Amino acid sequence: MSEALLEVEDLKKHFPIRGGFIRRNVNHVRAVDGVSFDIPQGQTLGLVGESGCGKTTVGRTLLRLTDPTAGSIRFRGQEIATLSRRRMRELRPKMQIVFQDPMSSLNPRMTIKQILTEPLRLNGVGRDAAHKRIVELLETVGMTAEQANRFPHEFSGGQRQRIGVARALALNPDFIVLDEPTSALDVSVQAQVLNLLSRLQKELDLTYLFISHDLSVIRHLCDEVAVMYLGRIVEKGPVEKVFTSPQHPYTQALLSAVPIPDPETRAKRIILTGDVPSPVNPPKACRFHPRCPRAQAICREIDPPLEAKEAGHLAACHFPGPQEKWPITQTREVKVSEG
Numbered sequence: 001m002s003e004a005l006l007e008v009e010d011l012k013k014h015f016p017i018r019g020g021f022i023r024r025n026v027n028h029v030r031a032v033d034g035v036s037f038d039i040p041q042g043q044t045l046g047l048v049g050e051s052g053c054g055k056t057t058v059g060r061t062l063l064r065l066t067d068p069t070a071g072s073i074r075f076r077g078q079e080i081a082t083l084s085r086r087r088m089r090e091l092r093p094k095m096q097i098v099f100q101d102p103m104s105s106l107n108p109r110m111t112i113k114q115i116l117t118e119p120l121r122l123n124g125v126g127r128d129a130a131h132k133r134i135v136e137l138l139e140t141v142g143m144t145a146e147q148a149n150r151f152p153h154e155f156s157g158g159q160r161q162r163i164g165v166a167r168a169l170a171l172n173p174d175f176i177v178l179d180e181p182t183s184a185l186d187v188s189v190q191a192q193v194l195n196l197l198s199r200l201q202k203e204l205d206l207t208y209l210f211i212s213h214d215l216s217v218i219r220h221l222c223d224e225v226a227v228m229y230l231g232r233i234v235e236k237g238p239v240e241k242v243f244t245s246p247q248h249p250y251t252q253a254l255l256s257a258v259p260i261p262d263p264e265t266r267a268k269r270i271i272l273t274g275d276v277p278s279p280v281n282p283p284k285a286c287r288f289h290p291r292c293p294r295a296q297a298i299c300r301e302i303d304p305p306l307e308a309k310e311a312g313h314l315a316a317c318h319f320p321g322p323q324e325k326w327p328i329t330q331t332r333e334v335k336v337s338e339g
C-alpha cells in the first residue's frame with residue numbers, strides 16, 4: 001500500500017451550546033468525538049452514515065474550514081490541526097472540496113470564467129495563464145471553452161457539478177473532500193459525474209475523502225470505507241470486506257436497506273427502531289446500544305474499542321460477526337422484515 005497522504009488521529013469537533021443571560025457555554029454538541037483514519041496517496045476513503053452522524057463535520061474540519069477541538073491531522077506528515085491561518089492559506093490549494101449542491105456553491109452573479117478565475121488570481125496566476133488554465137480545466141471536466149461566458153443557471157445540475165469539480169482542480173490539489181457530490185443529481189447523471197471523478201483520480205493521482213449516505217455509490221468509487229455513528233467510526237476496512245462481511249450491527253442494518261437488483265434474492269431487512277440519540281448527551285458505553293438488536297449488559301457499561309477483527313478490518317463492538325451468528329435480544333424491539 002502506498003504512503004498515507006492524510007493521517008487523522010483522535011479528531012474531535014465539539015460545538016458549544018450557549019445559554020443563559022450572559023450566553024455562556026452550557027453544553028456541547030459532540031459532532032465528531034474521537035475519529036482516526038489514514039488515506040493512502042491516490043486512494044479513496046468513503047465516509048458513510050445517517051444524516052447528522054458527523055461525516056460532513058469531519059470533511060470540513062480536515063480542511064480547517066472549522067477548527068478542530070482536539071486531535072491530530074497530518075497532511076504529507078505535516079501537522080495542520082494547529083497551523084496558523086496564514087500557513088493554512090498557503091496549504092489550501094493542495095486541499096480542496098466539492099460541495100453537495102452545485103447551485104448554491106456557485107455564485108449566480110458570476111460567469112463560469114469569473115468563478116474559475118477567482119482562485120487562480122488569488123493565488124497569483126497572471127491573466128493570460130489564468131485564461132489558458134480555464135480552457136484546460138473545462139476540457140478536463142468534459143466542457144468547452146465557449147461555455148465559459150455563461151452563468152451557472154444556464155447549465156444542468158450535472159454540468160454545474162462539473163464546474164464545481166473544475167474549480168476544485170484549478171490549483172492542482174492533492175486531496176479533495178467530496179461532500180455528497182452526486183446526491184442532488186439524477187441517477188444517470190450521477191454515474192457520469194462518478195466516472196469523471198474516477199478518471200480524474202487516475203490521471204491526476206488524486207486522493208479523495210468521499211462523504212455519502214449512499215452505500216452503492218461508496219462501493220462503486222471507494223477503496224476503503226468508514227462507517228460513522230454519532231460522531232464515531234464503528235467499522236472500517238476495505239470496501240469489499242465491509243460489504244460482504246460486515247461485523248457491526250449498525251453496518252449490517254445500513255447494508256440491509258440497500259436494494260438488491262436480483263428479484264430472486266429476498267434479503268432480510270433490519271429496521272432500526274428509535275431515533276438517533278442526541279450528540280449533546282450520547283448514550284454511555286456503546287453509543288449504539290439503545291438501538292442495537294444484539295445489545296447485552298456489557299454494552300451499556302463498557303465502550304467497545306475500534307479494533308481489528310481481521311487484517312485491516314476494524315469494528316467497535318463487543319459481539320462482532322455475521323448477523324446470523326447472534327440471536328436478536330428478546331428485550332429489544334426490532335422489526336425484521338422481508339425486503
Ligand code: SF4
Pocket residue numbers: 248249250286287288289292293294295296299304316317318319320
Ligand atoms: Fe450492539 Fe453491544 Fe456491539 Fe454495541 S457493543 S454494537 S450494543 S452488540
